[in-house]
Amino acid sequence: MKIVGVAACTSGIAHTYIAREKIMKGAQKLGYEIHMETQGTIGTEDELTPEQIAEADFVLLAIDIKIGGRDRFEGKKVVEVPTNTAIKAPTKLIETIVNQLGLS
């Protein structure tokens, strides 16, 4: 399983990065490969490469605001949740998505 994702919160200094950490840890715990991009106040970091996006089984957006470059994910399966959901239960979130997509 390969996942790509973007995290972005309102103030762009804290929740963004907490969500990123939690999701990465959750995915790694489940044994999935994951790449997370952050769009904080400082700008985009760890930008996803076109190859990473092309290979991903789905896109996980943990965002509270509008993000840039959403068109990159056209044609992919995209799941959007608030950062809070990803922070509270990252593993459950990923498991639920995988089950609903019938990928497991």
Place this chain on the structure above:
Amino acid sequence: MLKKLQIKKHAMTAISYMLPLVVAAGLLIAIGNLMGGQVLTKFNGNYPIASVFTTLGVWGMGLLAPVIAAAVAYSIADRPGIAPGLLTGIISYNIGAGFLGGLVGGYVAGWVVAALVRYVKVPKWAEGLKPMMIVPLLSSLIMALVMFYVIGTPIVAATNALTNFLNSMQGSARFVFGGILGGMAAIDFGGPVNKVASLFADGMLLQGIQQPEAVKILASMVPPFGVTISWVLARVFKRRIYSKSEEDNIKIAFPMGIVMITEGVIPIAAVDFIRVAVSSALGAAVGGGLSMTWGIKSPVPSGGMFIVPAMNKPLLFCLALLIGSCVTGLVLFAWKRVVKPEDELAKVEEDEPEEDIDLSDLKIS
């Protein structure tokens, strides 16, 4: 229906674009004022540096309504929303509808643009004209009519009424108001409830009312300081209410609190949300009530302890902050359960337990 409109997401996007501007403009005003600057009105080459800072800050504050309106419209309608959004905001600023007018106008502008992009059909030869001329012109015309004739006047009236109400509040009403605002600003550590309170305080700042801003700043710092106080109390009285990893988190949360980042408390609150949230809100409510009662004003919306000198009563602010933080600290110290050694072991194995969340309406597109 409401969920589909994504009202909150658009407002949050606007706040995220607005924050750096408010901070820069507010600090410029504060620094300029501290140096004795005034707003420049004559442009004849005689520019004292203090006045340059103050003037730029005041101009920057004037940009807020346009930036908010543009960001909301951008969030709704993507790039075509920016130009009509800016125009909507400048109307709001000039007719005195300020922040609120910019916010409401931004939604209307965004929806108008989105509708135009979607429903205006042009012949093939005119396709280049649509984004370059038809959409910007039509949306701006519509927004001019909407802002001047429809939503402008009631918003100006509402803003003025609110301004007068806040200015006329006395005694206990001020305490209650400050308490509610402070409690809201602290209860979810920088989450959505905090953003509502924060939005309100920023809006008031643009109307020249600076007291809510002081409450907001205080309430952002009470949770980290309060948690730190409870930890110190726990050390002094040898009552073990924090595990090792929580202690490490507190050591990070405290310096973050100094620069007004409440979010450092989240890892501590995540483990014991109710107790930490309630005691934080209590402390911030007391501090906020005192701050309002004492008439503390802040011309700057963000910056933590570093902008306290810019306030009108810095020492009283510190006192209100200290009292609020002590309330939080004492409540936490008394209320929190003692960590059992076996809990700590279990925690290491499982690291953090995840909360139950409702994922039933998860949309996959």
